[in-house]
Amino acid sequence: MxxxxxxxxxxxxxxxxxxxxxxxxxxxxxxxxxxxxxxxxxxxxxxxxxxxxxxxxxxxxxxxxxxxxxxxxxxxxxxxxxxxxxxxxxxxxxxxxxNSRPEITWLEPVPDGRVLPSTADPAxxxxxxxxxxxxxxxxxxxxxxxxxxxxxxxxxxxxxxxxxxxxxxxxxxxxxxxxxxxxxxxxxHGSQETDTANPLNEEQKKLLERYVAAFEGYDMTALTALLHEDATLSMPPYDLWLRGHDDIVGWMLGVGEVCRGSKLVPVVANGTPAFAHYHPSQSGDGGFEPWALMVIEIVEGRVSGITSFLDTKRWFPLFDLPEHLEKGDVAH
Missing domain, CATH: 1.20.140.160 (PhyR, sigma-like (SL) domain)
Structure with a gap:
């Protein structure tokens, strides 16, 4: 040869x-x-x-x-x-x-580093x-x-x-x-284009900073100001998904209230911004435990979709994320 x-x-x-x-x-x-x-x-x-x-x-x-x-x-x-x-x-x-749907084979997130080879060509x-x-x-x-x-x-x-x-x-x-x-x-089937994360421009960075502040502060007024009117929230492996400000806020102030006091650590998944969502630890030590991998979709300066993958035993090791955060070691 x-x-x-x-x-x-x-x-x-x-x-x-x-x-x-x-x-x-x-x-x-x-x-x-x-x-x-x-x-x-x-x-x-x-x-x-x-x-x-x-x-x-x-x-x-x-x-x-x-x-x-x-x-x-x-x-x-x-x-x-x-x-x-x-x-x-x-x-x-x-x-x-x-409602969990174990018979469904769910689409899974992936870290960019595993699937996107480095290239000098921006296009x-x-x-x-x-x-x-x-x-x-x-x-x-x-x-x-x-x-x-x-x-x-x-x-x-x-x-x-x-x-x-x-x-x-x-x-x-x-x-x-x-x-x-x-x-x-x-x-x-309408694959709507969303903003990717390499690199984030200043507008996107500020949007995500405001998103983190609103979510961690559980400020629903500030959060909805960042969402498109028809934004979606889904939580695989559950089949539930919600659309629009009223239903998303209603969920977060109802069943989702358990997320109050959480911390978000930035990562990148599927070419878009994402966060490791840590929930206040039930041990009472003031630390935080894995809760979800939150993938964010952005369209025209606002959040259009939030997908929270809840099977943290799979996703956090895949993204090389720690199993526990101490109270003082969260940095954005």
Missing amino acids: SDVLTTQDLDSRLEKHRTELTGYCYRMLGSAFEADDAVQDTMVRAWRNFDKFEGRSSLRSWLYRIATNVCLDMLNAGNRRARPMDLTAATPVAQAAL ETAVSRESVRLAFVAALQHLPPKQRAVLILREVLAWKASEVAELLETTIASVNSALQRARATIAE
């Missing part, structure tokens, strides 16, 4: 592609943990079959072929992932109740961040697996139609047809 690789440097060559492959698999699967599993499976298959790699395509293309087949196998074996708003209409706060960075937003990944879940792969490869990773056709072992006409159908489905 023209690009000779030895077993001595194969591992390092494979590892160079881990982050971008994880991003691809996350968009395909909607799960950070499944994406990690898929990439690990891809690396193992590449090791085992490296002697069959003939070098007619690049190592990167070969790895994407393997990763695509891994993801397609996983998708054929399970249900698509969803957000609460993909399942039901918004619930009026007077009827709101926390490429922007596309990468846009394409891991919760709303976009949720919209991808409505696509059949192969259409999903085509859309990601063509429009996110900017592969040529001929390259995608070769990877999927199909024709250019089939790729173009699949892309057209995928675009129509994405448009139908």
Whole structure:
């Protein structure tokens, strides 16, 4: 082959592609943990079959072929992932109740560092961040697996139609047809663009500072001033979701009152601002315990969506967040 690789440097060559492959698999699967599993499976298959790699395509293309087949196998074996708003209409706060839906396979958050490789191209960075937003990944879940792969490869990773056709072992006409159908489905399910977090401009920074102050102070007047009128609040793994100022405030001053006195620690998830939400410790030590990973969506200078992922035993270790905060060690 023209690009000779030895077993001595194969591992390092494979590892160079881990982050971008994880991003691809996350968009395909909607799960950070499944994406990690898929990439690990891809690396193992590449090791085992490296002697069959003939070098007619690049190592990167070969790895994407393997990763695509891994993801397609996983998708054929399970249900698509969803957000609460993909399942039901918004619930009026007077009827709101926390109903867990264990049969639902929920869309999961992901740390940017696991799925967004560093690049010097600002346009490429922007596309990468846009394409891991919760709303976009949720919209991808409505696509059949192969259409999903085509859309990601063509429009996110900017592969040529001929390259995608070769990877999927199909024709250019089939790729173009699949892309057209995928675009129509994405448009139908309305993936609204939201502001990404790299870098935050001064207006966004001030908005988030005001959001933290309002939430930590539990000042609902200040909080609603930062929300769009049709802003949403959801709390996976519960199927409840709320829309609009009155219902969100009604919830937070009712069942959500337990969040009074919480602390927020900034992180970044799915290309957008996020917070680790710590609840006052029940031990009475004045510290704080993990409560939720709060992903914030911003549109035109206001918060349009709040998704609080409540399974902190999964999310806090994934984001390398501490299991406990002492009273004096919260800094923004």
